[in-house]
Amino acid sequence: MTEEIRALSLTDVKDPPSGAGQDPEKRRQILAGAREVFFERGFDAASMGDIARAAGVSKGTLYVYFEDKVDLFGSLVISECDETAERLFVLDASEPDLEAALMKLGVSFLEAMLRPCHVATVRTVIAIAEKFPAIGLRFLEAGPNSGTRRLSAFLRAKVEQGVLDIDDTDAAASQFLSLSKDTILAPVLFGAAATIQPQQMEQVVRRAVTLFMKVYGVHR
Secondary structure, eight states: OOOOOOOOOGGGOOOOOTTSSOOHHHHHHHHHHHHHHHHHHOTTTOOHHHHHHHHTSOHHHHHHHOSSHHHHHHHHHHHHHHHHHHHHOOOOTTOSOHHHHHHHHHHHHHHHHTSHHHHHHHHHHHHHTTTOHHHHHHHHIIIIIHHHHHHHHHHHHHHHTTSBOOSOHHHHHHHHHHHHHTTTHHHHHTTOGGGOOHHHHHHHHHHHHHHHHHHHBOOO
16 A cells, blocks of 8 residues: 545545445544544544544554545544534424524534634645645535525524524525624634633624514514
């Protein structure tokens, strides 16, 4: 096996062969080791050997589950995004207090965006996306696009209930999530996390909810 790294297109991402690399626990074990190494050393400095040692598996086992370092990092990105989405975007369409639901989602979303591991992931993806565009596309699809789709489904239900008046719920969902991290995420990405206070986060999300309801709320 070699550690040659190539840029993958989305069509290059294939499921592992039948009977190989199918143990979910082993896959989680490898991803845990990869997370430790990538976030400690960065993408370029991390090697498959380092990851194998951190995961407690042989280097050959890594290649049973992942084609190369690019594929492994891309899979880690998807895993991190899926975990975040499953935890955050649990929205009950029967919830009568829409503003409270949006407030809770916005704060939780912002807290997740500011987790050190998420910030490290975003920084790494940005750093390597030009060289490995498939990584950027994987992150975009599993992260921002996935969250937008989940929130959009909730908003469509509220439109059907007559609570909201929205023509394009995908666009509205994206707008709300963007408003919720406005003035917060960029400073954190550029190293100013210590300047962000909890009350500031709540104020930003509350403003996002207020603006969103003014534009899309049905006023009876």
